[in-house]
Amino acid sequence: MKCTRCREPAEIHLRAHNSAFCRECFVFFFRRRVQKAVERTGMFEGCSRILVAVSGGKDSLALWDVLAEAGHTTVGYHLALGIGSYSDHSLETTRRFASERGFELHVDSLAEEGLAVPDMMRATRRPACAACGTAKRHHFDTAALHLGCDAIATGHNLDDEAARLLGNVLHWQMDHLARQRPIMQPTHEKFVRKVKPLYLTSELETATYAFMRGIDYVVDECPNAVGATQLTYKAMLDRLESASPGTKLSFVRDFLERGVDAFAAREGGSAGTSCQQCGMPSYGLLCSFCSLREAVARKAASAAATSAGTARAHDS
Ligand code: AMP
Numbered sequence: 455m456k457c458t459r460c461r462e463p464a465e466i467h468l469r470a471h472n473s474a475f476c477r478e479c480f481v482f483f484f485r486r487r488v489q490k491a492v493e494r495t496g497m498f499e500g501c502s503r504i505l506v507a508v509s510g511g512k513d514s515l516a517l518w519d520v521l522a523e524a525g526h527t528t529v530g531y532h533l534a535l536g537i538g539s540y541s542d543h544s545l546e547t548t549r550r551f552a553s554e555r556g557f558e559l560h561v562d563s564l565a566e567e568g569l570a571v572p573d574m575m576r577a578t579r580r581p582a583c584a585a586c587g588t589a590k591r592h593h594f595d596t597a598a599l600h601l602g603c604d605a606i607a608t609g610h611n612l613d614d615e616a617a618r619l620l621g622n623v624l625h626w627q628m629d630h631l632a633r634q635r636p637i638m639q640p641t642h643e644k645f646v647r648k649v650k651p652l653y654l655t656s657e658l659e660t661a662t663y664a665f666m667r668g669i670d671y672v673v674d675e676c677p678n679a680v681g682a683t684q685l686t687y688k689a690m691l692d693r694l695e696s697a698s699p700g701t702k703l704s705f706v707r708d709f710l711e712r713g714v715d716a717f718a719a720r721e722g723g724s725a726g727t728s729c730q731q732c733g734m735p736s737y738g739l740l741c742s743f744c745s746l747r748e749a750v751a752r753k754a755a756s757a758a759a760t761s762a763g764t765a766r767a768h769d770s
């Protein structure tokens with residue numbers, strides 16, 4: 455097969471785009487697609503410093519590479535989640551990527567805050583991904599504020615967005631549908647805009663880009679994600695995509711062009727007040743992250759009281 459652009463031998467065939475590319479032309483194609491998505495949505499208009507949330511996976515590292523190559527001023531941010539060796543490897547990979555390129559990277563650690571994901575899971579009995587999502591949102595928001603960034607960019611790709619859209623449609627999550635956009639404007643002065651520059655590039659494309667750019671990334675899925683519904687939706691969408699290439703792209707793109715505005719009137723209002731503990735926007739006395747932190751602290755205190763009681767019973 456020949457490269458659609460230069461007629462040299464192709465290395466990758468993209469059925470969704472009915473195209474094939476050699477290495478050099480694929481890198482060009484990928485960057486141009488991201489650039490177009492950025493321009494079409496005005497994602498970075500008025501932004502001078504972008505916080506790139508980097509997990510160490512292919513998407514966020516590819517995103518950081520593309521944004522930096524395009525000349526944006528970026529600051530990397532990694533949240534170490536405390537999920538055993540998976541998290542250690544993610545941090546190491548992210549650090550290496552940043553230092554090899556001389557990129558600015560900031561790291562926070564949930565374990566150092568006494569809030570490693572397994573501890574949050576035990577304390578709340580909520581699924582790990584719910585607690586983890588709350589912690590990530592809070593840390594991304596506060597990091598952007600403290601590091602003087604005016605946008606938070608995440609590596610969510612087309613497959614993520616299509617799976618999320620399918621889930622939202624299957625359960626008619628009207629409020630979530632209203633908010634499922636590649637650019638979310640801030641609802642409070644302490645928040646900044648949140649953007650997803652890779653929302654139209656597939657997992658296959660970001661993985662290929664990372665590989666062709668020689669980016670070393672964490673291949674393993676988060677151990678807590680095993681069995682997550684999102685993965686079932688992705689598998690279903692993969693089947694549809696293989697029967698009819700381009701399905702994911704048209705599902706997401708056409709929803710944004712023709713569907714999302716029908717839900718927009720339902721978009722939630724802004725957070726009304728400030729969290730008493732951390733000062734970030736909140737709907738009640740405490741923001742959802744600080745409520746989570748309180749729950750973990752309560753659990754730890756009751757566990758300590760129980761073990762002290764057991765020790766006394768043994769002594770007597
Ligand atoms: P996920 O929620 O794991 O699918 O990740 C979606 C996006 O969130 C990634 O592409 C990153 O931009 C960001 N992200 C996920 N985990 C982390 C992390 N531990 N630290 C920083 N950013 C992250």
Ligand code: ZN
Pocket residue numbers: 729730731732733734740741742743744745
């Ligand atoms: Zn708070």
